[in-house]
Amino acid sequence: MLSLIQNENMKIYRRFGTWFMIGLLALSALAGALIINATYKEPANWKAEVASEIKGIEAQLSEEKLPKMYKNHLEQQLKINEYRLEHNIKPLASNTFWGYLVNSADIIALITLFTIIVAAGSVASEFSWGTIKMLLIRPASRSKILLSKYIATLLFALSMLLLLFVVSAAVGAAVFGMENIREPYLAYQNGAVVEKSMLLHVMQVYALNCVDLVMMATFAFMISAVFRNHSLAIGLATFALFVGPQITVFLAMKFDWAKYLLFANTDLTQYIDGMPLVEGMTMSFSIMMLLVYFVLFNTLTWFIFRKRDIVA
Structure with a gap:
């Protein structure tokens, strides 16, 4: 399994497009800080x-x-x-070290888009390049091959997240300074206001924003394996990423059943603010729904990939 994952990582990082995405991510973090520094008025x-x-x-x-x-x-x-x-x-404030780190979590949407591109090509590209038969004649089972591709995709996403956090912290310290490094985060818990670690709050915001990243990567991976079409996987996943939440918000304004839709539950930060999309929704409910969709996407991916005949 480790050799399979290593092989998939080599495929990802040998592409010029991957390094272009890495450079674009770092540039976005820098540009965001410079724009805030130039436009924010305290x-x-x-x-x-x-x-x-x-x-x-x-x-x-x-x-x-x-x-x-x-x-x-x-x-x-x-x-x-x-x-x-x-x-x-x-x-x-946005023009502070912690403020910029919190705002940099919005760039995770860009990482989600990059991960969709990688996930979409993970399986579909093997078919379009004609390398799928060569891959499947290896001693490893189809399940292991598919799992290695999925793990490599998630490792790519994790690497991009770590890069974003490190670059954002470095840029935030250089542009805004670290005078407010000891500033606490105020949260409302059990009927009282409490002071919490700002670092833990930033990590929580990053973690909650990663839910959408994992779900969309899994969705793109499923489309790639089921339809074997790179462009279709990117198109559907990107459309769902940008249009799905808007449609869900519109439906949630009129129908309570909208809470069962995927995009009603991917934004777990709604529970930090205390404003769920549909009244009555809870963190545990959203996590349960996300697990249902996660299992559904992966079950379809594994079942179809294992049963499909590979045509020469």
Whole structure:
């Protein structure tokens, strides 16, 4: 298995396109920091801004017929803002080290796109290049060959994530400095505001954003194995990545059954903010639905790849 994974990694990193994606990722992290540094305007008086926000939240809470979920979210934000004023803790600004690290998690969408490209070509390219028969005559079983390709794809995604985190940290320190390195993250738990490690918060944001990455990579890998078409796999997965969430949000506004759709559950950061897409959704429910889709995608991939006849 290790030799199979090594072989798949060699295929990935010997391509010029892979190194182009790596360079583009690093460039995106640098460009994002420079743009924020040039355009972000810090409030002259952050306490006045927070106090104004508190008044706005109190005005909204005074309204009748607020959805319970939204009301809870506002109450949490109110408590956090009051805690900020009481303990003199600034809101997390984009032009700070931690603020940029949190914002850099948005670049994971670019990593998702790159991983889709790699996953889409993992199996389909073997058919288009005519190397699939040579691959399958090896002593390893079809299941092991397929698993090695899937693991190599996920390892590529993990490598890109580590690269993004390291480059973003280095760029953030160089551009914004590290004066606020000891700044805490404020969270609302069990009816009280608590101070948490900002590093753990950043890692949590990265981890939760990785859910969409893994699911879309698995989906693209399935299309690649089932239809043996590189372009189709990239097209369908990319379309689902950018259009799927918008369609899901539209459906969630009208139908409760939208919570069973894949894209209603891939964004687990919605539970950090306390604003699930559909009222009544919980973190455990979303994880359960994601596991169902994950097993479904992989079952289809393995079953069809193992049973398919390979035509010369």
